[in-house]
Amino acid sequence: MKTAKRNFARTLDLAHGRVEMSHGAGGRAMAQLIAELFAAAFDNPYLATGNDGALLAHAQGRLVMSCDSHVVSPLFFAGGDIGCLSVHGTINDVAMMGATPMYLAASFILEEGFPLADLRRIVESMANAARTAGVPIVTGDTKVVEQGKGDGVFITTTGVGVARDGITLSGDKAQPGDAILLSGTIGDHGMAVLSQRENLTLDPPIVSDTAALHGLVEVLLDSGATLRVLRDPTRGGLAATLNEIAKQSGVGMMLHESAIAVNEPVEAACEFLGLDPLYVANEGKLVAICQRQDAQRLLEAMRGHPLARRASIIGEIVEDAHCFVQMTTRMGGRRIVDWLAGEQLPRIC
């Protein structure tokens, strides 16, 4: 990490200081926060220019843009934090369009009084995630709201990438007969966060699966399989994502419960809290829908990648005017996997 230029009388007290209103006011204090914290951590020539915008090179091909806000609570959890989550999430949304993510923008809404030590932890986590993914954070914004008006920090990230030539992935492209693949276990992220919030001790703790998936996506695009849709099942879980796609494409789905993998602690935590893993958020998994004859090939390509060792074929697209997502249960019966109603209230009864 490059040391920030000493233009300021005193360096920021990142160990014990707190966010103040002046940090968002556009004056010297804000410039210092940006220089000594954000720019120092994200460390790239775009930010070093000190401009409000980043001048980017020509892109050859169709642009893809995506945007995501992050309000997760708690801010820090096993396997990640709001920082790396915000980087991975937007990289993944761009990648799901069949595009190579190239640049990120990050905007912060900070609450007055938020500890700078925590902010540094978050920013360094973002920097690390961006560096590892090879996608720089080239521009951003900071605002501060009065104490009590914001829950610590909210982060919004925007990503830009270039779609691979000849590839158009879209939720309305699924066709009856297509295969549905899932890249791994479900429910890890949501239960990592929730078990922490609800004081369920897990030993070892459930770890969020937050990860950048653009490398895995490249493997899928290179596999030669005819892909229709890629999507990552985040809020609302696998159920939400599949229902969205079914509606967009005007098709139904038939899933097989025994093919959907859930880690035992996640299953157990769901039992304790009365939740269904199908509705729990994931941050490092994807759903891929492809032509039926390419399913095996795609599965092997997935399993060859470290983030998708437990990939499986979980079902198929069927004709259905009602666009139901149905599932054969492990008992051999059938049920719908419906849209989430409201917020998932844990069952007591």
Add this chain to the structure above:
Amino acid sequence: MKYIDEFRDGALAGNIAANIAREAAAASGYRLMEFCGGHTHAISRYGIADLLPANVRMIHGPGCPVCVLPIGRLDQAIRLVRQHGVILCTYADAMRVPCSDNLTLMRAKAGGADVRMVYSTQDALHIARANPQRQVVFFALGFETTTPPTAVAVRQARLERLQNFSILCNHVLTPAAMHAILSIEGGAGLDGFVGPAHVSTVIGSRPYAPFSTDYGKPVVIAGFEPLDVMQAILMLVRQINDGRAQVENEFTRAVTPEGNPKAQALVAEVFSLRESFEWRGLGTVAGSALRLRSEFAEFDAEARFGVEYVAVADHKACECGAILRGEKRPQDCRIFGTACTPDTPVGSCMVSSEGACAAHYSYGRFREAAR
């Protein structure tokens, strides 16, 4: 997960299903009521109806304590938070039940009322201790499974001399509700009951004896997992074929004839029988609910805050009543799936995931669509 996964084994399900199919061929129809909302949910979630022959029909009973709460009871809770500014602690299921003035506890919360979701009565006590300057009310609902935890909390509150803790008591009783069901045409519409799992761990299997001796209906107490339910259905089919009416226990790993005497004693110490109580769908049922004993009257929120019960009629088009009695199916309700959905529930059967309507809508409505 031990004692869970083994009871969800698909191969064994196939075996029991084959047994049921073989033995249910003996009669033209078996109409079985699963009393407990948890069983309703399990049947829908695992698609057990697909494993039963067409002549075995499961009728969903009123064993969903959220579903049977009349609107007026929820209005009391709303009045407590909005007019008396209490912290209302509630189990999650009650949060979205529609009450008067187009409100739910969830909406009241969005409007600034202090409604907090808890998993345990211990959480409610904790909140009371942490907020000595505020009044904390625990919304106590549930059948006999959930009553002992409330009894523990009330006793603890008295021991600690907590001045700011009280309960809004809506605990109800299973045998009374079963009597009410069977008093409809003498139970002509039903051939047998699948008895509740966890209620029975507390009350034991003995309280069900009158249903077999007086009404001549077989009862099989079933465990909570799908294989338990299927085995209990098989045992009921057998009783009906044999012309027997007995109380049998499939859930022997957790249910004994006497149940849990310690839990029963705690409940008896803290609660007494209300003379009568209004149930959604069943009307007024005698001896079907509990109230705090006079020694514990200080913990009664109804008395402390002077919130009286005012009966409110259900929405005109809502068929929750008939559905709770097992007379109609969710899909027979005019507004099922249209005006009334889990996102926009009109009646309580659609709110709780144990409600017949919610279970059918969320898991099973593809069956009508297929026809």
Add this chain to the structure above:
Amino acid sequence: MCLAIPAQVEGLTDAGNAIVMLGGVRKEISLALVDGVAAGDYVIVHVGYALQKLDREEAERTLALFSEMSAMNEPEDSPPP
């Protein structure tokens, strides 16, 4: 209100509670409703309380029942309540 899960008691706490474990998840629950619970026992847990001990022999017996084949035309004896 019915949702309850079977969990194994790992140990007892000073406060008269137990730490139970299911599938790697641990939770502290109250033993106010059940006597004679020891580490290693399985209990049925409901809204933060142990409701009853689980009888492991009976659990095995019930599982064995699931595998039985029906004898055609022969009514079988059912277990007593």
